[in-house]
Amino acid sequence: SYELTQPPSVSVSPGQTARITCSGDALPKQYAYWYQQKPGQAPVLVIYKDSERPSGIPERFSGSSSGTTVTLTISGVQAEDEADYYCQSADSSGTYPRVFGGGTKLTVL
């Protein structure tokens, strides 16, 4: 199987910048996507195709890619950004076309 690796948790103070990473061997060749999930709610897309932001998502959310790691950056973190964040991508062979990372809990101190 194919795995995407995320840190279990990230903590930042309000107004600071949070960076959440996702690592996978196929990321140089495959797009990555990011979802935000608040307790008791369904996931919401916040970044697609590595760095594109859907309409309605605040500009403080951005994405980047470098080699086997993609990064979700939240600038000027607000209390409402506290949530679980999941990356999604695919393996290079096509056997596992949709894979999620284990998720990262963002805590706003």
Add this chain to the structure above:
Amino acid sequence: QVQLQESGPGLVKPSQTLSLTCTVSGGSISSGGYYWSWIRQHPGKGLEWIGYIYYSGSTYYNPSLKSRVTISVDTSKNQFSLKLSSVTAADTAVYYCAREWRQLDGSDWFDPWGQGTLVTVSS
């Protein structure tokens, strides 16, 4: 805008078949360019993609679940369904349906998602 809603039994006995339906509103399931997926989340855990279907009926399943999964579509009702056979307690999870965007450059992502439905496997 498009909305998805899961429905089905919240309790299933071990060894039986889990059956869920996703009803799509605000858009046609037959619209080209979209696939329709099922995703689950074990309690307190991460997300696991189960499989997708196109309105034509073509499917692809997660290899880890392939032997037990069937996804079907009913375009007349604007619905798609999930069947998972021979369930055990390990299949207890929140099950989500989602629309999948797919582009020619190979990109694909899930948006929007249904609210999810908890299915518990227990006798």
